Amino acid sequence: MDRNHYRFRSLWSLPAPAEPVYRALERIEDYPHWWPQVREVTRLDATCGLVRIRSVLPYGLTTTLRETRRDPSAGVLETRLSGDLDGWARWTVTPAGPGTALARYDQEVDVRRPLLRRLALPGRPLFHANHALMMRAGRRGLAAHLEAV
Secondary structure, eight states, rough: OOOOOOEEEEEESSSHHHHHHHHHOOOGGHHHHHTEEEEEEEEEETEEEEEEEEEESSOEEEEEEEEEEETTTEEEEEEEEEEEEEEEEEEEEEEETTEEEEEEEEEEEOOOOHHHTTTTHHHHHHHEEEEEHHHHHHHHHHHHHHOOO
């Protein structure tokens, strides 16, 4: 496997029904309000946006997200990523019980940023930990956001 290729999966148990969770996740321009590591989102058109993220490690990533699937009945949001990260990401939101939902995040990307490519081997465990911390903060932020609305 290419050392610059990453697969991630996160499961978020959230204190809200699936429909409001899905609605919150489809409004990517609101992510910076509840997800601290999503620093900026600039809509380029109705299905595309530029996203700037930065987590614990001292580097930021800029990626263009282009919507490839939006299926509210299946609870699926999928995007194509290009820029510092090249690949795809998918949210799948399902009911998990009365008043709760499970949001599953799957991502498969190749790192394109030159510095990160050079640090791929020694930095891989740090990159995975950085991603896990970012996802943990995102789940907490979304849970708080859902409780507030």
